[in-house]
Amino acid sequence: MDVLPTNSAQNPLFQKIEKIRRRQPKVRDTHITLAHGSGGKAMRDLIDDIFVQSFDNPILSQLEDQASFNLANLMQQGDRLAFTTDSYVVDPLFFPGSDIGELAINGTINDLAVSGAKPLYLTCSVILEEGLPIETLRCVVTSMKAAANQAGIQIVTGDTKVVHRGAADKLFINTAGIGIIPPGIEISAHKIQPGDAIIINGELGNHGAAILIARGELALDTNIESDCQPLHGLVETILNVCPEVHAMRDATRGGLATVLNEFALSSDVGIRLYEQSIPVREEVKGVCELLGLDPLYLANEGKLVVVVPKQKAEAVLAAMKSHPSGKDAAIIGEAIPSPSGVVLLKTIFNAERIVDMLVGDQLPRIC
Amino acid sequence: MDVLPTNSAQNPLFQKIEKIRRRQPKVRDTHITLAHGSGGKAMRDLIDDIFVQSFDNPILSQLEDQASFNLANLMQQGDRLAFTTDSYVVDPLFFPGSDIGELAINGTINDLAVSGAKPLYLTCSVILEEGLPIETLRCVVTSMKAAANQAGIQIVTGDTKVVHRGAADKLFINTAGIGIIPPGIEISAHKIQPGDAIIINGELGNHGAAILIARGELALDTNIESDCQPLHGLVETILNVCPEVHAMRDATRGGLATVLNEFALSSDVGIRLYEQSIPVREEVKGVCELLGLDPLYLANEGKLVVVVPKQKAEAVLAAMKSHPSGKDAAIIGEAIPSPSGVVLLKTIFNAERIVDMLVGDQLPRIC
Incomplete structure (x- = not known):
């Protein structure tokens, strides 16, 4: 048969075709299987049902292998493009105050900000581990969507891989991001420069x-919550009063000590710190006292280290305090002229000690 | 002491400072440890020694949390920005004809192209598994660098995470990429459109x-090698003779059948295919015969599916054959008007069968 009789209900091929057409992109499995990473129907349904419907925007819905943007529109917002990436492997996936989904959005937003x-x-x-409950993935994606909405950004393209049981720990996320840097x-x-003020x-x-x-290995009961939050609003507030900010970084892995x-x-x-x-x-x-840790090296997910000329320090501090993320x-x-390359801490007892880079590992998989 | 006497060799603090200054960013470990993902000195040395020195470019060497580019320079090359991402989890890491490093570069290049x-x-x-030999990572990064050089692209920013032994399978890579789409x-x-020609x-x-x-579970001895290659040169050749290409996609996971x-x-x-x-x-x-697989669903890493108006098909074919990646x-x-949404294969016996989306999993972790 050269021309297919598509309008004949008696034709078995036509019946198959009708069945294909009636498919709804709906994940019916309760757990991730290798088929969800195969490139086939199960993967497409997973992507449609969970990612596309959740993130819901016209760029992602095209399901092309890449998103594309008009450069002239981008240039209306600034003159430089910022580009960054981070992978998120935090364990556990859900913890007081946040979860891996929110972290994966805010962390990359902050690296741009x-x-x-x-x-x-x-x-x-x-990257999903075979056997991951679909409900877990839904929760994480819902959290990503909420964080994206809160921050006013869009998730425009993605990728889904599944590895066999034991080849990954539940769920890893990578987000890459682009943003526009305003002129000046x-x-x-x-x-x-020596003399610059360091503000947190x-x-x-x-x-x-x-x-x-949250790892539950310590029988501790506290109300400490993750500080996970997007910082671009605070950054905008700072730049409004001090466009000449010298340096700025979010203190994540390795903490304040590492950034400095x-x-x-x-x-x-x-750099001299005042404890x-x-x-x-x-x-x-x-x-920290209980475990022999130093808060200067502890990870943060919503802390901004800002370095500004001394004469702008008070104005920047006031602006930061006026913002919910900087109260x-x-x-x-x-910053001091010497010893260069070294961070010193003036302790509460008025002694001075070196705050070196973290040697060894304080706490794994915190982001 | 308020001012630190940095010029006194007798001062123990000064001696520590001198030791810090003399540090060379050199990885001395033979295997990845959790410290390499801690944000501290071991991680910085790993990044400096392996990634920054290998990828060697002025943007990455800044070690900022993001790369940035002048938008006006980008606009000289086209009018739209393309943005994509892919994670690579292929097992084994090295296989005939290629490896995960080359794949991670070419795969993302192709999604842009x-x-x-x-x-x-x-x-x-x-994402590195604790215990991964540093030499393995060096090989992969060297391969990434070679692929980046071959393709004329730069690796401008990155991230390194380490998970404990058993929480990942050796090494996963994510690459995101940006490129510029020429006008028109x-x-x-x-x-x-119905009538369009499908070219591979x-x-x-x-x-x-x-x-x-390469998995070695089959006692097969063949000379089949991965087709991993960057496709942007071939794409440029095609667009030179046919800027009005309708659709184009690289046939990776799920193979040709999935793309179509x-x-x-x-x-x-x-869509009607001629076997x-x-x-x-x-x-x-x-x-495929031995294992009950269908080559239409097998993964490729250097195969381009091009859809062009029928009257341009021969010109595009000739242009493709003139390029090493298209010989x-x-x-x-x-493309045919009906049955819409369905791919048909005209077999060598002149029968016609539906080439459906892959249901289930043909072959896990192939990219």
Whole structure:
């Protein structure tokens, strides 16, 4: 038969075709199987039912292998494009105050925001372990969607891989993001000058402590919650009063100590911190004392380290305090000409010690 | 002490500072440890020694949390930005003809290229299993660098996570990419018209068969190699003779059958394939017969499905054959008005059968 008689209900091929047409993209399985990563029908249904319907936007719905944007429209928002990526492997997936889905959105938003960029579009690539409950995936994706909505960004393209049982731990997420940097903003870890003020937007270590407690290995009962939050609103507030911000970074893995060591090395300056000015919750201090940890190295997921010229410090601090994400902001230190590449802490007993880069591992899989 | 006497060799603090300054970013461990993902010194050394030195470009070397680009420069190359991502979990990491590193570069290049974009910048985010030999990571990164060089793209930002032993299978890579689409190019799975010709650039199924054999579970000895290759050069050649390409996609997971089913659904057309025109190596046919697989569903990593207006088919075919990545190109089918949403195969016996979306899983972890 050369021409297929598509209008004949008696034709078995036609019946098959009608069956294909009536398919609804609906995941009926209760758990992820290898078929969900095969590229075939099960994968398409998973993507349609869970990702496309949740993230719901016209770019993603095209289901092309890439999203595309008009460059002229992007240029109306600024003159430079920022581009970043992060993988999220936090264990457990859900923890007090947040979960891996919200983290995967806010973490990448923050890596864009610290360049001064307005975050616009994110990708979502997941690696799923065979056997993961579909309901778990739905919860994570719902959380991603809520975080994306809150931050005003869109998830425009993605990828789904499934590995066999035991080849991954439940669920890993990668998000990449692009954003636009407004004209005149040049923030870099290389631009810090001696005399610059170091400002933080709030309490350190809540995320790391929350994860540690959520693992349940310690019989601790606290109300510490992750500080996971998007920081681009706060960054915009800061840039409004101080477009000449020298350096800015979110203190995630490795904590404040790591960011400041990176700053000191990149800008060839020293940094002196004042312990008494650094905001840390009493509960977090307690957890740290119990476990021999240092809050300066604990992970955060909503803490911004801002370095500004000294004469702008008070104006920036006031602006930060006016924003919900910066109400506990504090000036915690200053850049000094020497010893270059080194971070020093002036303790509450007025002694001085080196705050080195983290050697070894304080706490694995916190982001 | 308020001012630190940095110039005194007798001062123990100064001695510590000098030690910190003399550090070389060199990985001395033989295997990945959790410390390599901690955010601290071990991670920084790993990133400096392996990623930054290998990928060696001024944007990555800044070690900022994001790369940034001048939009005006991007606009000189086209009018739309393409943005994509893929995670790579292939098992084994090294297989005949390629490896996970080359795959992670070429796969994302190809997802950009099929939009007509010139690929420009990629990210590199790795999830490493504790215990992975550092030498394995070096080999993979060297391979990524070689593939990036070959394709003329730069790896500009990245991320490194380490999970505990057993929480991942050796090494997963995510790459996201951006590229620029030249003016006048509008390629979409939604634009296929009845009468359009379907063209493929060469033999189907080599990658899937190579992975299957590399797993070593079959006592097969063949010379089948993965077809992993970047396709943006071939795409450029095609667009030079036919800027009005309707649809284009690389046939990876799920193979040719999956791409054509996606095309048929998106464009609301039928597709008829001619089995005798579809290039498949005899060895691949042999492996498929042995295992009950269908080469139409086998994965490829360098195969381009191109849909063009019928009157342009011969010109496009000739152009493809003139390019090293298209020398075995063939016209393998056509779009038909009905049955819409369905792919039909005219077999070598002149019968017709439906080529449905893959139901179930043919071969896991092939990309």
